[in-house]
Amino acid sequence: MQKIYVKAYGKINLGLDVLRKREDGYHDLRMIMQTVGIYDGIEIRRVKKSGIHIKCNVKSVPTDESNLVYKAAKLLMDEFNIIDGLEINIEKVIPVAAGMAGGSSDCAATLVGINRMFNIGLSETQLRERGVKLGADVPYCIMGGTALAEGIGEKLTKLSDAPSCKVLLVKPPIDVSTGFVYGNLKIDENTKHPDIDVMLKGIENNDYKAVSDNIGNVLESVTIPAYPIISEIKEDMLELGADNSLMSGSGPTVFGLFTDEDNIAQAYKVLSIKYPDAQIYVTELV
Ligand code: ATP
Incomplete structure (x- = not known):
């Protein structure tokens, strides 16, 4: 070859x-x-x-x-x-x-x-x-x-495939070091942990709502205070009809889960204007 x-x-x-x-x-x-x-x-x-x-x-x-x-x-x-x-x-x-x-x-x-x-x-x-x-x-x-x-x-x-939905990805024009995020992470009794077990059940039962309601990322506790634009984008997505939104990995990409095609198309348009320097994609789970 x-x-x-x-x-x-x-x-x-x-x-x-x-x-x-x-x-x-x-x-x-x-x-x-x-x-x-x-x-x-x-x-x-x-x-x-x-x-x-x-x-x-x-x-x-x-x-x-x-x-x-x-x-x-x-x-x-x-x-x-x-x-x-x-x-x-x-x-x-x-x-x-x-x-x-x-x-x-x-x-x-x-x-x-x-x-x-x-x-x-x-x-x-x-x-x-x-x-x-x-x-x-x-x-x-x-x-x-x-x-x-x-x-x-x-x-x-x-795992079995997660329930299908549309995904809006927004990467704001900031660089976040993975080392910085893990280096500043404190895990103690006050940490709000996402319920991974509930999500595993949701995936097993192909229950979109259980998955969407329970998405969570403990690293947001470090990245968001340092880069508040991430929570702004999350809120924008919810206002624009996302079922839920979350930061991916150590950030700064934010994803929104959508079931309504018109809502995601509209959110793409609005956020492209609001964040002209961001990388924005409409995609799906594969
Ligand atoms: P992760 O989600 O695993 O933390 P990431 O999305 O934060 O990954 P990458 O896009 O993989 O980060 O890039 C992190 C750094 O790795 C970049 O700044 C770049 O210098 C370096 N790098 C090495 N190889 C590659 C590659 N093939 N593509 C992109 N970046 C690369």
């Missing part, structure tokens, strides 16, 4: 709970992960020039060894003695540093793409074992769909 194209889907967290800080500095999490319909395109091509050459349409994304796509390609090429030169073109659509696991998803798609292109024959489980070395969200991005993620995010349980 001379080239391959793989879609790298973005994710939102329908639920994100932090149970405790661990000795090793990581946090034990309990998250409901959900793929959404916007994706980056990853095209991998054999080229004459040896080495791994990354290209990306977004300037702020590094194209050197620090790119997770580079790391994914290198990991498999080293392990399976692949000596071909590769050019990997990342066509980004998923907002960068947004809480939507864009980099992790690109990384996952690269592992999947190289495995296929070179007929390596690794199973999904074997790819996930390699993915976790590159990032806690990478195994989930390989799996996709609706899943419960525990541990640091790598312990995955596949």
Whole structure:
């Protein structure tokens, strides 16, 4: 195979709970992960020039060894003695540093793409074992769909598809460091934890209201006070007819769940005018 194209889907967290800080500095999490319909395109091509050459349409994304796509390609090429030169073109659509696991998803798609292109024959489980070395969200991005993620995010349980709905994504033009958010998170008796178990039941019963009513993200307690625009966007969405709205991951992307097509179309219009520098998408759960 001379080239391959793989879609790298973005994710939102329908639920994100932090149970405790661990000795090793990581946090034990309990998250409901959900793929959404916007994706980056990853095209991998054999080229004459040896080495791994990354290209990306977004300037702020590094194209050197620090790119997770580079790391994914290198990991498999080293392990399976692949000596071909590769050019990997990342066509980004998923907002960068947004809480939507864009980099992790690109990384996952690269592992999947190289495995296929070179007929390596690794199973999904074997790819996930390699993915976790590159990032806690990478195994989930390989799996996709609706899943419960525990541990640091790598312990995955596949769930039935969440009840379908439309999703409005708004990424305001601010950068939020994931390190800042976890570094300033305090988990104590006052922490308001989302009810992940109720949401698991809701998903099992295909009960949209139970899911929509119970979305929650413990990281909002850090990100929102630092960036109040996030709660403003959440409120805007509710006023514009969202069934509920929440920050994804460590932010700053806000998502709104909608069942009414007219409402989401109108919300898209209104928020595009109010936040002209935001990245805004209408999509769905996939
Ligand atoms: P998460 O939801 O996992 O916290 P995120 O949406 O917050 O992810 P990313 O979009 O993955 O964040 O980007 C975080 C940083 O990672 C970027 O600022 C960028 O420098 C770096 N990075 C490395 N590889 C990539 C990639 N392929 N795409 C985007 N960013 C990348």
